[in-house]
Amino acid sequence: MLYVVIIFLFLSILLYVILGGADFGAGILEIFTPASFRDELRNTTYKTIGPIWEANHMWLIIAIVILFVGFPPIYTTLSVHLHIPLALMLIGIIGRGTAFVFRHYDAYQDEMQKVYNFIFTYSSFITPFFLGLIFGAAVGGQIDPEADGFYEAYIQPWFNLFSVAVAIFTVAICGFLASVFLVGEAKKHEVKNVVVGKAKLFILFTVLAGGLVFAASIIDDVPLVGLILTEWITLVTLVLATLAIALLWVKLGEGNTILVRFLSGFVVTAILLAFGYHYFPDLIITKSGENLSVFNSAAIGKPIDTLAWALLIGSLFILPSLFYLLYSFQGNKEVEEIV
Amino acid sequence: MEDLFAARSQMALSLGFHIIFACIGMVMPFFMATSHFKYLKTGNSLYKDLTKAWSKGVAIFFVTGAVSGTMLSFELGLLWPEFMLHAGPIFGMPFSLEGTAFFIEAIALGFFLYGWGKFKPWFHWFTGVVVGVSGLASGILVVAANGWMNSPSGFDYVDGKFLNIDPIAAMFNDAWFTQALHMTLAAFTATGFAVAGIHAYMILKGQNQEFHRKAFTIALVFGAVAALLQPISGDISAKDIAVRQPAKLAAMEAHFETSKSAPLIIGGIPDEEAKEVNYAIEIPGALSFLAHGDFDAEVIGLDQFPEEHHPPVAVVHYAFQIMVGLGMMLVGLSLLYFISLWKKKNWQVQRWFLWLFVVATPLGFIALEAGWTVTEVGRQPWIIYEIMLTKDAVTPIPGIKYSFFIFTAIYVSLAAIVSFLLYRQIKAVPASLKENSNVSIDY
Ligand code: HDD
Numbered sequence: 044m045l046y047v048v049i050i051f052l053f054l055s056i057l058l059y060v061i062l063g064g065a066d067f068g069a070g071i072l073e074i075f076t077p078a079s080f081r082d083e084l085r086n087t088t089y090k091t092i093g094p095i096w097e098a099n100h101m102w103l104i105i106a107i108v109i110l111f112v113g114f115p116p117i118y119t120t121l122s123v124h125l126h127i128p129l130a131l132m133l134i135g136i137i138g139r140g141t142a143f144v145f146r147h148y149d150a151y152q153d154e155m156q157k158v159y160n161f162i163f164t165y166s167s168f169i170t171p172f173f174l175g176l177i178f179g180a181a182v183g184g185q186i187d188p189e190a191d192g193f194y195e196a197y198i199q200p201w202f203n204l205f206s207v208a209v210a211i212f213t214v215a216i217c218g219f220l221a222s223v224f225l226v227g228e229a230k231k232h233e234v235k236n237v238v239v240g241k242a243k244l245f246i247l248f249t250v251l252a253g254g255l256v257f258a259a260s261i262i263d264d265v266p267l268v269g270l271i272l273t274e275w276i277t278l279v280t281l282v283l284a285t286l287a288i289a290l291l292w293v294k295l296g297e298g299n300t301i302l303v304r305f306l307s308g309f310v311v312t313a314i315l316l317a318f319g320y321h322y323f324p325d326l327i328i329t330k331s332g333e334n335l336s337v338f339n340s341a342a343i344g345k346p347i348d349t350l351a352w353a354l355l356i357g358s359l360f361i362l363p364s365l366f367y368l369l370y371s372f373q374g375n376k377e378v379e380e381i382v
Numbered sequence: 383m384e385d386l387f388a389a390r391s392q393m394a395l396s397l398g399f400h401i402i403f404a405c406i407g408m409v410m411p412f413f414m415a416t417s418h419f420k421y422l423k424t425g426n427s428l429y430k431d432l433t434k435a436w437s438k439g440v441a442i443f444f445v446t447g448a449v450s451g452t453m454l455s456f457e458l459g460l461l462w463p464e465f466m467l468h469a470g471p472i473f474g475m476p477f478s479l480e481g482t483a484f485f486i487e488a489i490a491l492g493f494f495l496y497g498w499g500k501f502k503p504w505f506h507w508f509t510g511v512v513v514g515v516s517g518l519a520s521g522i523l524v525v526a527a528n529g530w531m532n533s534p535s536g537f538d539y540v541d542g543k544f545l546n547i548d549p550i551a552a553m554f555n556d557a558w559f560t561q562a563l564h565m566t567l568a569a570f571t572a573t574g575f576a577v578a579g580i581h582a583y584m585i586l587k588g589q590n591q592e593f594h595r596k597a598f599t600i601a602l603v604f605g606a607v608a609a610l611l612q613p614i615s616g617d618i619s620a621k622d623i624a625v626r627q628p629a630k631l632a633a634m635e636a637h638f639e640t641s642k643s644a645p646l647i648i649g650g651i652p653d654e655e656a657k658e659v660n661y662a663i664e665i666p667g668a669l670s671f672l673a674h675g676d677f678d679a680e681v682i683g684l685d686q687f688p689e690e691h692h693p694p695v696a697v698v699h700y701a702f703q704i705m706v707g708l709g710m711m712l713v714g715l716s717l718l719y720f721i722s723l724w725k726k727k728n729w730q731v732q733r734w735f736l737w738l739f740v741v742a743t744p745l746g747f748i749a750l751e752a753g754w755t756v757t758e759v760g761r762q763p764w765i766i767y768e769i770m771l772t773k774d775a776v777t778p779i780p781g782i783k784y785s786f787f788i789f790t791a792i793y794v795s796l797a798a799i800v801s802f803l804l805y806r807q808i809k810a811v812p813a814s815l816k817e818n819s820n821v822s823i824d825y
C-alpha cells in the first residue's frame with residue numbers, strides 16, 4: 044500500500060505543476076504582455092481556466108495531506124527549516140486565489156480592477172517562485188536538523204544559488220505551459236502570432252533556466268550533473284524532454300493544438316520523472332547525509348493503509364467527475380467569440 | 383510577544399477567519415438550491431435572479447474559504463510541527479477523506495457556476511446540491527479531527543510513544559458526533575441569520591422588495607429551525623463534556639470547587655487567584671442538573687486538577703456566557719418569526735420587526751466564534767487532551783510574532799476586501815433587476 048501512496052504523492056505534485064503551473068503561467072504572461080493586448084489575454088485566460096482553476100489548486104492540498112498523514116517527518120522538517128519560504132508562498136497563494144475571483148466577481152468594473160490585476164499577476168509569479176525554491180531547498184542538501192544558529196537552521200537551507208535557480212526554472216516552466224496552452228485557444232490570426240511569439244520566448248527562457256540549474260548545482264557543490272551522467276534512465280528521460288522541446292518549437296505555429304499541448308505536458312512530466320527517479324526514494328537531502336526518504340519516514344501500518352484506501356476510493360469519485368467537467372467545458376463557444 | 387503566544391494567536395486568528403468563510407461556503411449552497419428549486423417549480427424569474435446573486439456570493443466565499451483552508455493545512459506544520467509529527471498519521475483520516483469532499487465540492491461548483499443554460503435544468507440543480515452536501519461533509523470531517531484533539535483515541539500511549547495506531551477509531555472519537563452536530567447547526571444558524579439580516583436591511587431601504595423578501599424567508603427559515611435546535615444540541619455537548627473533559631466544563635462554568643448540587647453561575651467576574659466568582663447570579667443545583675441530569679449530582683471542579691493544568695477560566699467562562707446568551711436571543715427571534723408566519727402576518731412588514739433582524743446579523747457568528755473559544759481555550763494547556771502540552775508542540779523557529787503581524791495584516795485586508803465586494807454585490811442587485819423594481823409593499 045505504501046507504493047499506492049507514493050504514486051499518488053508523485054501524481055498530485057505532477058498535476059499541480061502542470062495544471063496549477065499553466066494557471067500561474069497565465070498570470071506571469073500578463074506581466075510580459077503589452078497593455079494593449081492584456082485584456083484579450085485576460086479574457087482568454089478566464090474563459091479557459093475559469094471552470095477548472097479551483098480544482099487545480101486542490102492538488103497541492105492533496106500533496107500536503109499525503110505528506111502529513113503518511114510521511115510526517117518530511118512534512119515537519121520542511122515546515123520547520125523552510126518556514127520562511129513556505130510562509131511567503133502562502134502569501135502568494137492567498138493573493139492569487141482571491142484576486143482571481145475578485146476581479147471577476149466584483150459587481151463593478153472600475154479602478155479596483157487595477158488593484159486586483161496587480162495582486163493577481165505578482166502573486167502568480169511569487170507562488171511558483173517559492174514553490175521552486177522549496178523543491179530546490181529540499182534536495183539541495185543544506186537542511187541540517189542539528190543546526191542551532193538562526194541562519195544555519197532557517198535561512199541557509201533555502202538561501203543559496205541552487206534553490207534560487209530551481210525557483211527561476213519553475214517560474215519559466217509555468218510561463219512555458221501557459222503560453223503553449225493559450226496557443227491552442229487563440230483563433231484570430233494576429234492574436235495567434237503574438238501568443239506563438241510568447242511561447243517561443245518562454246521555451247528559450249525555460250531552456251536557459253534549466254542550464255542555470257545545472258550551473259548552480261556545480262557552483263553550490265550539489266552532486267547533480269555527475270550523477271545524472273552515470274544514471275542512464277535519468278539521462279535518457281532528460282534527453283527525451285529536450286527533443287520534445289525542440290519538436291515543440293518547430294510545430295508551435297502549425298495549429299495542431301493537441302500535439303502541442305501533449306508535447307508541453309510531456310516535457311514537464313519527463314523532467315519531473317527524471318528528477319523523481321534520480322532522487323528516489325529520498326525527498327529531503329540533509330547536510331549530514333541522513334536523508335529523509337519515503338521509506339524511512341513513512342507511517343507504516345494502518346495510517347498508510349487507510350490513507351491509500353482513502354485515496355483510491357476518493358479517486359473513484361473524483362476522476363470521472365473531473366473528466367466530465369473538463370469535457371463539458373471543452374471547445375467553449377464563448378471562447379471562440381471572444382478571441 | 384512570546385513565541386508560544388504568537389503562535390496560538392496566529393492559529394486562532396486563521397481558524398477564526400476560516401470558519402466564517404467555511405460556514406458560509408457550506409450553508410449558502412443550500413439556500414441557493416432552495417431558491418433554484420423554487421425557480422424550477424414556479425418559473426418565477428425572481429428566484430433565478432436570487433440564485434444567481436447568491437451563487438456569486440458563494441463563489442467569493444468559497445475561494446476565500448479555500449485559500450484560508452490551504453493556509454491552515456500549512457500552518458498546522460509551520461506552527462505545531464511536534465504535534466503534527468505524532469498526530470498527523472493518527473487524526474489524518476478525516477483530512478484525507480476531506481480532500482475528496484473538497485474536490486467534489488470544487489468540481490460541482492465549477493459545474494454549477496458555469497453551467498447556466500448548458501445542462502438539463504435538474505442536473506444543474508443537482509450539481510448545486512452536491513456543492514452543499516460535500517461542503518457539509520468536509521466541515522463535519524474537520525470537526526472530527528478537532529474532536530480527536532479533545533478526546534484522543536485510536537492509539538496506545540506508551541512511554542511517550544504512539545503505538546497501535548488506528549486512524550478509523552481515531553476519527554470516530556468520543557467527541558466527534560456531539561461536536562459535528564453542534565457545529566453543523568451553528569453554521570446554519572449563523573449563516574441564516576446573517577443572510578436574513580442583510581436582506582432585511584435591503585427591504586427596509588425599500589429596494590426590490592419582493593426579491594429581498596424571498597431571500598429573507600429562505601435564509602431565515604433555515605436559520606431559525608437550526609437556532610431552535612441549538613440549545614438541545616448544546617445541552618448534549620455539555621453533558622458529554624462533563625464526562626470527557628471535566629476541566630473544560632469547570633472553566634466554562636467557573637466552577638472552582640467540586641461539589642454536590644452545584645449552582646449554575648450566570649455572568650459574574652471570575653477571580654482566578656481567589657478561586658471565586660464575584661457579582662454572579664447563582665441558580666442552586668442547576669449546574670448539577672445540566673451536567674448530569676440530577677440536581678444533586680456531584681460536579682467536578684478545578685480543584686481536582688493541578689494548577690498548571692487549569693485552562694484560563696475567565697476567557698472560557700465569558701465566551702461560554704456569550705455563546706449561550708446570544709443563542710437564547712436567537713431562539714427568541716426564531717420564535718418571533720414563526721409566530722409572525724402563522725399568526726401575525728402583519729408583523730412581517732413592520733419596521734421594528736425587520737430592524738430586529740438587521741441588528742441580529744452578526745450575532746450567530748459572534749456566538750460561533752465564542753463557542754470555538756470555549757472548545758479550544760477550554761482544552762488548554764493541552765493540544766492533545768492529557769497527552770501533549772501546547773507548549774511542547776510549538777515550532778522552534780524564533781520570531782513567530784512577525785509572522786503573526788504579517789498574517790494579521792493580510793486577514794484584515796482580505797476581510798475588508800470581501801466586505802467591500804459584498805457591499806458592491808448587494809448594491810448592484812437593483813441595477814440587474816430594473817424590470818421588477820416597481821413591486822413594493824407599503825408600510
Ligand atoms: C451559532 C452559534 C452557537 C450557538 C447559538 C450555541 N453554540 Fe455552543 N458552540 C458553537 C456554536 C454555538 C460552536 C462554535 O459551533 C462550538 C465550538 C465547537 C463545537 O463543536 O461547537 C460550540 C461549542 C459548545 C460546547 C463545547 C463543545 C465541546 O467542546 O465539545 C458546549 C458545551 C456548547 N457549545 C453549549 C451550547 C449551549 C448550551 C448553547 C445554548 C444555546 C449553545 N452552545 C449555543
Ligand code: HEM
Nearest residue numbers: 390393394397398401524527528754755758759762765772
Ligand atoms: C474553526 C473553528 C476553530 C476556531 C475558531 C478555533 C480557535 C482556536 C483558538 C482560539 C485557539 C487558541 C487557544 C489558546 O491558545 O488558548 C486554537 C488553537 C488551536 N486549534 Fe483551534 N479552533 C477551531 C477549530 C480547530 C480545528 C478544526 C483544528 C484541527 C483540526 C484546530 C486546531 C488547533 C490547534 C492545533 C491549535 C493550537 C494549539 C492550541 O492552542 O491548542 N482548531 N484554536
Ligand code: HEM
Nearest residue numbers: 403404407408443444447448451452454455484517521524
Ligand atoms: C471547524 C473547523 C473547520 C470547518 C468547519 C471547516 C470547513 C471547511 C469547508 C466547508 C470548506 C470548503 C470551503 C468553502 O466551501 O468555502 C473548507 C475549506 C478548506 N479547509 Fe476547512 N474547516 C475547518 C478547519 C480547517 C482546518 C483546521 C484545516 C487545516 C488543516 C482546514 C483545511 C481546509 C482546506 C485545505 C480547505 C480548502 C479546500 C478547498 O479548496 O475547497 N479547515 N473548510
